[in-house]
Amino acid sequence: MSRERWLDEALEASERALFVRRARVLPSPSVPDLGAILAAADARSRRGPGMRARAGAIAVLSLVTAAAVLCVVAASALTTHERGARAILADEGDASVPLGAAWTSYEPPICEPGAEEPGPDEACVAVPASLLVASSDGFSRECVEPLEQAPHADDFALTCRRDPEMSSP
């Protein structure tokens, strides 16, 4: 044993001696009757299973309530999403494109391929040619959000915008 450890243990023993002396001097407390404690412990144990069942029932009810709230929130979110649907990005021949749907006119005005540069109130929107689809009126249009404005009519394909309110078939 190292000297430091021996010294520390000796010190601790002397400090314990203080506590021992104090414990001996302080009056002994009156401790509760063991029978009363055992009875209380038994009574609490008997109450235990009932309380556990009640706690379990409360937990199950809470879970069911939480699940119901979650369903309502999810349904509400879906509905909102449908209402707020915007123009879709569609590829040629894409079955999801509602060809029979009504399409709005171009807004802003769209230039046709090969046309002159757009007038002062027109804007040209460049989209890949593969995104061209045929609309219900037979006019080839593109159903995309405007990507970028093209400076020349040759650089872009036809585009269209679908009105949000009319996006669903």
Add this chain to the structure above:
Amino acid sequence: MTVPPLRVLPLSNEPGLAEAVDAEADGGSWAAETPCNRTALTALYAELAPAVHRFLRDLLGDDALAADALQEAFVRAFRRVETVPRGTRLAAWVFGIARNVSLELRRARGRARRVLVEEDARLACRVADVRARSPEKQLLDREAVFVVTRALARLPEDRRAALLLRLDHGLSYDEIARAMGWSLSKVKVEIFRAREVLRATLDAYRGGVP
């Protein structure tokens, strides 16, 4: 920070004290590992309850509150004694429960008042008279009560609990770590600091005379 000089107290001239100190340091007669069941706890109750009461009184600073806490601690202990893991020392486990109960009571009833040093010293005088101890021993008794109680009053509650479990009730560092929910290193640091306060209090009481 300067650490006060360490001195061993002149207590060894009292016959039988060394043996008593050793017994307490080892956790008294409850030191042996006992099976954790209701019978063992019942057998331990008469000896353990006063020590747990003293522990709770030192933490809560109130006799009546300590009595309530003692009852609650043992009710919980008897309810759960069959669930104690094997190898756990029953007394140390009960002290852990008592510590939790004291925390709950403190939260429920607000900050407990501190133990009055003068009150403990008065109690010590009265009891010493009843036991007809020699004047020298009475003086040492009063000194022990005064110094320990004053040192405890200077400690924060957590550190006080750790010191009491170590020096007054003889728990090992591992057992204190489990009872307090601390790491072993934290237990050692807290007890080291608490012992520093105890030594400083003792030095102040003696007027710093080596």
